[in-house]
Amino acid sequence: MRMSSLRHYLVRGSLAVEGWMRVFSRGRYTVRLSRAPEDVEAAQRLRFRAFIAARPGAALTGDRAEGLDRDGFDDACLHALVETAEGELVCCFRMLPLASGAEIGRSYSAQYYELSSLHDFAGPMVEMGRFCMAPGVRDPDVIRAAWAAMTSYVEAEGVELLFGCSSFEGVDAEAYMDAFAYLKEKHLAPRRWLPRPKAPAIFRFAAKLRLKRPDMKLAMRRMPPLLRSYLLLGGWVSDHAVIDRDLNTLHVFTGVEISRVPAARRRLMRPAAG
Secondary structure, three states, rough: HHHEEEEHHHHHHHHHHHHHHEEEEEEEEEEEEEOHHHHHHHHHHHHHHHHOOOOOOOOHHHHHHOOOOOOHHHHHHHHEEEEOOOOOEEEEEEEOOOOOOHHHHHHOOOEEEOOOOHOOOOOEEEEEEEEOOOOOOOOOOHHHHHHHHHHHHHHHHHOOEEEEEEEEOOOOHHHHHHHHHHHHHHOOOHHHHHHOOOOOOEEEEHHOOOOOOOOHHHHHOOOHHHHHHHHHHOOOOOOOOOEEEOOEEEEEEEEHHHHHOHHOOOOHHHHHHH
């Protein structure tokens, strides 16, 4: 994306978030976009606490030695912060706006998935990533507020595809067999959009679990909350999971075509803002 285009997205997003601060709240939580480098750094520190600090044996070099989870995508992203009324940061995520599938090679996900199948997707896209909550925070209103804000942004900007990497904690695929079997059975990407393998270490769950019938209760119990939310919106996933040992996760490419979100689900999302 040209710098002028990126600046256009940043300005539009910053204006939109002022509305979020007034409207998109849940209980004691509000959502806003970062307004200064200090806000981005606060998000990076929360990400470090959520993704890195508690992991045994994590290499604390570079930015991590300073307590930061930072990468080269941060400067191109919009950073959303979920805060308490007292200003405590309890959740964050980032969004990378793309004009169409022609730009998908710029995404974080493109490091791990071969996404040429999406090059012809004509509409605007947003990659949602680095979603995390502060350790110890369990209030479901936090996620509701975040989703309400994200939904508002998607609608305001005319986004047609929301996508990202949905992560399972740890790299032991055996712990998630029923969840993967459910994804294989109900939520594989349409063939025309299906991502192909690119990462060196992957688990081809659709092929390996071809004959497995999932235990639905166990599948839902082991499904990451964020991925469960995507699936409720009609989301689809890649047919393989990437084994990311750096962040100690298994993740699947996830897409939500906004035009295919069930109307009832859209109605349920909006009251969560109020």
